[in-house]
Amino acid sequence: MFVAGGESVRRASPQFFRTSVSVKQAVTGDVILVHGASGGVGSALMQLAAWRNIEAVGTAGSKAGVQFVKRLGAKHVYNHSETGYVSKMRADYPAGFNFIFEMAAHxxxxxxxxxxxxxxxxxxxxxxxxxxxxxxxxMATEGAVFGVALGMSSDAELRDFGANIVQFLKETEFRPLINKEYSLDQLAQAHKDIMDNSGSKGNLVLRIED
Known part of the structure; x- marks a missing residue:
């Protein structure tokens, strides 16, 4: 039996724990920015940040995406398709962000x-x-940039991620959000949608039946 929500938990949610639990950077009192908060990983980040009482700000690429991210617990959401959105963020958060999760570094x-x-x-x-x-x-902020790759996690870290995700699911009503499912014969379209998905709202899931 294929469960799309379960697969989304397996793939998207550990990315948050890889950066904020294992690396132990984002803590209560910090303000984080999820730059691309409406997709699969971004939406998981927003939900998990709300659970940990971390103030989270998000961006999305469409009006529908902005409303979607607001429902995930974001204090502020900006449309990154609009001219001037960065200036708005600077005005609202002049002290800057302690942590930025970046989905499109290029x-x-x-x-x-x-x-x-x-x-x-x-x-x-x-x-x-x-x-x-x-x-x-x-140099101006003594800031740092680092990469995140779930495949670099140790077995112990993966077990820790899993335990945290189970606790999260037990303690909250947040659940993985599925935007669209694809059958195996729609694989080419799924790949196209991933590459072109500028106004995403949740996970894109490939369904493989037994």
Missing amino acids: TNLNTDLGLLAPRGKVAVIGNRDETKINARQL
Whole structure:
């Protein structure tokens, strides 16, 4: 039996724990930015941040996506398809963000560096191409950038992630959000939608029947 929600938990939720539990960076009192909060990993991050009482700010690429992220517990949500959204974030959060989860580093990394709080950190979760940055922005805040890859987790870390996810599911009403499911013969369309998915709302799931 294939359960789309269970598969989404397995793939998306551990990314949050990989960065904020195992690395132990984001803590209560911090303000984090999820740059791309409406997709599978981003929406899991928003839900898990709310559970841990971490103030989370999100972005989405459409009006529907903005409303979707608001329902996940975001204090503020910005439409990253709109001109001037970065200036709005700077005005609302002049002290910057302690932690930024970045889904599209090839586009946003240099912008992220200018949004960091002193000694803030950017976690690169997604990237599709080379990017150019002004490293002086890192010097100004003594900020840092690091990559996130679930495959680098040890067996002990994976067990810890699993235990945290089970606790999260028991203590909250948050659940994985499925945007669309695909059969195996729709694989090409699924790949296209992943690459083109600018206004996402949750997970895209490939269904493989026995």
